[in-house]
Amino acid sequence: MPTTLTSSGSVARLPATGIACAVLLAIVNLPGENALLTTISLMVLIAGVALLWRPGEPPIGLFIFSYQWLQASISAFHANWLGIDVNAYTIYGGDNKLAVLLTLCGLLFLALGMRLGNGPPDRAVGPRCWQLVQARPLASWFFLYVAASIIAVAALQAAALVPGLAQPLLALAGLRWAFFMMFAYASFVRSHFGNPLFVCVFLGELAMSAGGYFADFKTVMFFTLFAMAMAETRLRGRHVLGGMILVGMIVFSGILWTAIKEDYRNAASGGSASQIVSLDLNDRLGTIAGLLARLDATSLADATGKMLHRISYVELFAVILARVPATIPHEHGALLLDAVSRPLMPRILFAEKGQVDDTRRTNYYTGGLSGIYRGTSISLGYMAELYIDFGPVVMMAVIFALGYLYGRLYKWLVQAPRAGPLLGSACACAILTQAALLEVSLAKLIGGVMVSVLLTALFIRFVAPGMRSWLEARRMMP
Template identity: 25%
Template sequence: MRDQTMTTAVAMRTAATVRLDFELLQRGCLYLAIFNVVFAPFAPDPLAYGGGAFVPFLLMRIIGRPAMPKAIVFFLLWQWAQIFARAIQSVLDGESMGASIDGADVLYAYWYSLASLIALALAFRLVLGNLRSPTSAEYQAHERWRPPDLVTVYFAAIAASVVFTILGRSVGGLDQPFQAAAQVKVVALFLLCTYVFTTGRGRGALIAVIAVEILVGFTGFLADFRAVFIYVAVAALAARVKWTGATTVAALAWLVVLLTLALFWTSVKFEYREYVTGSEDSQAIKVPLDQRMAYLGDRMLNIGDTKWGETSYVLLTRFAYVDIFGQVIGVDRGTHEPIMARQWKDALAHVFQPRFLFPNKPVLSDSDVFVRLARSDPMEQIRAGTSISVGYMAENYVDLGFPGMLGGMFGIGLLLALVVRYFMTRPLPWMLKEAIVMGLAFNTAGTGMEVSLPKILGATVMFFLVWSLMAKFALPIAMRWLDRRAGVS
């Protein structure tokens, strides 16, 4: 009787444990939707605002299966945030999205983009919804390694990533395979994060690694410091961290730090880029690292001079990515693309005609596509801090229209999901498989809706080719080294 009582008590305590998983995500997305639906009547576009706020809950309901790779959450919600940011901007502007310079086409683009995400989610659910959940042994397989060795692997991965990046820039026609290989740093960092979250060991090492990532992120032209925040958040979801009051505080602090750094970068990036390149139109860095860091350090010391309100609005408008799609819709209505399915044909040719085999293949330029589809000067977009790509959703729309574009989006989702399924069924530790999918998600859609159709297709296929070889040959070598260091036979 006493044993039965103890068992019941343990079961009740286990049941009461709240963890960061799909169930908690769905609940949070539902609360977000309810809050914004209540606010929606006061927005310039009530239906668009309320409907957009409800989409994350719908996405999580579609993909919310126990074995669904957690990087899929990033892939979908990152792009949703870019779309919904436009609805928030309309509230701050005090005018409907339809009252903007591109008129009702922006509202069309908003709804088409949201529908595209649902099509992607359905493709993920179809291919990945029946993945077998890991056993306890599979889920905890990475825990047999030691924190210092995982840190060593991480720094080795950084060195390899730098080499791959340099080779990608130096060897013509091989930039995509080297870019895919460079995601080894993402995989190593993600694995370290999940190790710390599931075991509680190595917290100090992880904090040091995160600090390194943030500092290194600020040294380049594009400031990729945000990436580490994404890796850590998705790793926490993959590790199903226990959600407590302290976790809530930590998550809010994490978000505040990210937003503060993003606002700081937004306030300095135009002057910083001109300083390090000596030009408005170049991305070639000419200033040494110590001088770049000194410049940023000086600006950080004077952070109190930042106009936070104006900077926040600039960041929001830069993050929102619907107006360019709306512009493309307007141009397409007036001057339809004369070549049938040109964007898809160019994208497939880009994928299946590698440059090292077809050296005379025409170069696909995002700037040229922007001029052709948006009828705008790309340099004006660059000076405004906006990407020159119209984005893969807009390119897909030009070829297939609406609702035909949803078929194209579903096809892209199928391709991504099949590649993900391949890696999730390899005989590797579960968290290592989650890490590989994180690398795939960031490689294909780190810029979200801004990625072009050829790039998202090409990056997906190339990642599969490169990492299928790495999973077969390179990763087993690294795992044997980690096992030997941990004394695992």
């Protein structure tokens, strides 16, 4: 049975371990073409981990920072591996090095904002969550997850039938990940590697997500990782091994998906090159299995390189730096104002509200580099859009404000008395995971978070108290 949280456990020493690994990586990269850039990148990583590591709590703030750090920095490390300058890494041109540096600077401000918004780590969260999941049998948490999944399916169906309410209905569907995370946490508290029921649920979620048009297999792994990190209050060898296995699954799944995604999407959409799925789940899974069976070492190596380029998301920002304000003037807040106003104008009441067309906006500011893709959308990313709005200095203040709001949101949910720390933590992860990608546009980022906060606030006000009373009604029987 896991121990309760202590400040002297090895969890508290994890940042020091991370610093040692970062220093070693910096030494390895010293002979590279981009040694200074990679060293700065690792210094930013160390600072972000130090600011955002919160023992016993879900690592959502650290996840937001570290995933975007990876997207900002991977081009420099990959360029070192290839023996080229980072400016030669992209086919788009522009100042890739400056784009990396500005993005890293923005991430520092984001991390600082989240840290100030969060306040100091709350050492009581871990023990309170641990006690709560012991108060009911695992079947109770499984029941909540199943109920949330049924509601999510109904919400997705309703969103397709009533497009004017699609955004709030999608936000409601997204709350099921909070219940998946609570079920996963309860499973890990009872067993270091989860019990058979959770394994079945995990595999089922993985199969269903892999059968979608975009194959969002990462989400179930990320929320499993959040639950694992929160449950394992003391890191031992088996915990590190479990985490490494899960991270390895994420990376390898990404390589496999990169290798087959074009052929799969073409088959799943019936050759229409649009974001629709015309095959049933069994046929989609069969298509995936057939495509995977054809892979060889060469295709996997090519897919690895493509995946690294895909994870990196500073190349379009580099082009923006060359074009704004030299060719196109700064927008002086117009993009941010549009993003903030959209959630306040529901489409069911404002039918004339235009659609968010990320690819069109990207083409406008980059001179047509994103082309026309019917099957996907290409965004500049929120940092590039903030640069277009405000330039390199004022954008940092806006990014800091975003981070502060993320931190305050997390703190509000964890401390919400109607929800309790476990439900609050899980809801915070479900909402803030939307903020973990550099490529998300301002309109989708702010709109998605605002609508999710509103739906979650209503849920906590009217539903959570009854659910919490039921969960805390009695201790788990032997």
